[in-house]
Amino acid sequence: MAEQTTRMKTVCIIGGGLGGLMTGALLTKEGYRVTVLEKNGNIGGGLQGFSRKGHLFDPCMHVFGGLQPGGNLRAILQHLGILDKIKLEPYHDTLVCGDERLTLPFGRDAWIDAIGGGKHNEELNAYVDALYRLSDSEDLFNMRPSNGAPHEVENISAKELIERHISDHDLRQRLTFILHLYDGRPDSPALLHALTSVLHIDGIYSFVSSAQTMAQALADIITAGGGCIHTGSPVTAIEADGKQVTAVLCGNERHTADQYVGSISIGALLNIAPKGAFSPAFRNRIKSAEQCCSAFCIYAILKPQTMKQENASYHILRRGANPWDMATTQPDQWPHNMFLMTRSDRGDKRYADTMTIVVPMTFESVRPWEDSTLGHRPAEYRQWKEQMTAQAMHMAQEALGPIETEYIEAASPLTVRDYNGTTHGTCYGLHTSVDNLAYTTLSTRTRMENLFLAGQDVNFHGMVGTSLTAVLTAETIVGRNVIVDQINRERKQTILTIWKLLK
Ligand SMILES: Cc1cc2nc3c(=O)[nH]c(=O)nc-3n(C[C@H](O)[C@H](O)[C@H](O)COP(=O)(O)OP(=O)(O)OC[C@H]3O[C@@H](n4cnc5c(N)ncnc54)[C@H](O)[C@@H]3O)c2cc1C
Incomplete structure (x- = not known):
């Protein structure tokens, strides 16, 4: 009896990416002993870094917001006690289109002045008001306790939001620089656009060395609390008895x-979940759901002292390209746009040493090789990759001038799919549509009483979205607002x- 009352509650998490590790760390703080099962040899998923010739690269976590004083991500990291363990530095959104280059400062008023070029302030003020109003409707985004009921927001698309407030064609184009950070399409909800935009207006940051530091800091919380992390452990099945999950299987191992908690892509979870965990209607809904696009990524080591280091998050848009069709499937038109950033790591902070380029790309582009696996792709695929690398590098050089590389490597949607275990290598999970919002957002609960969902498919993707969902998932287990209330007490x-101290 005594043993029963003192036994630690346990939770087993499938997937050791940001969602799984963050949920695990939050639950560890709530007194749970956490086991994380990760299929890859390394933890982190989208937080995973890799090294080439002594240089570190982040394939899936480049810039993110929420870290300004009072920001939501800052509050979560402070709550977990790891804010000072993760070295971050500010980066500035820099828009490049033809000869135009515009660096956006942090903070609402300065941002408005810069993006409007000192003009259109009235329209921009109304537009940015609308962005903040929309973001204010999300309790968790603002770290406010919630009664669980969604706030009413006008159901319009991001495109309609921009067109309603902004009359100038060029300014409309400029405001779409953010689209590739959530795979914005004509039917993307204004709310998603607002949350992403507000994070960028308030200020974005990047890791000084690698996102892996954050994965490690979260993992350390879990292990310090008595939990454990198993890498190289793909979960192959979830066993259940009635409405209770009884175990998860990694081959012959039983946990x-x-x-x-399932913190992997919902499509992958359906393949291993017991029949009763999801209704047939839900399964069909997910099967037919659209995914956000994937990406073609380039990782380059630059020749020493050939390029100045700017802490810039470049958003390069081809002049005349349709920003609402970023992942164009027309090979001769690709790329329409790209994200590019550099890092300095050889010691002389004036110069950039590595460069990462991310270009939106649909899975259709790699469909001919979809049955191939990592390290076993055909020669034809490798030739195609070289061609795509050349096209992307050409666009980058047109925008930024000559780029001298010492080493260059590329990854396609197949690479993203096979490393992250996501459907079609999607960058941001399920595509959300304003025409069908209820259909494209998920609950943290399943039909099983003790199986919950976390990760980017549930709500909102990226560093901030996935971290906020982790709070939601952990609170589904420990009680509504338990963590948010603690965070607010800590802030006070x-x-x-x-x-x-000041007094
Ligand atoms: C190219 C690219 C660039 C991006 N850039 C940014 C950015 O700059 N800023 C930003 O905020 N967001 C960015 N994102 C999005 C961000 O990476 C994701 O939203 C976030 O990492 C999602 O976290 P997650 O935990 O839901 O999924 P993941 O990080 O993918 O974690 C899922 C984990 O589950 C594991 N797994 C899968 N199946 C199994 C199984 N059967 N058993 C055990 N483990 C399993 C996977 O290996 C993985 O480690 C980018 C994404 C991509 C692809």
């Missing part, structure tokens, strides 16, 4: 816990301490 305490 049991009180609660279970910090303000009080600073106030006392």
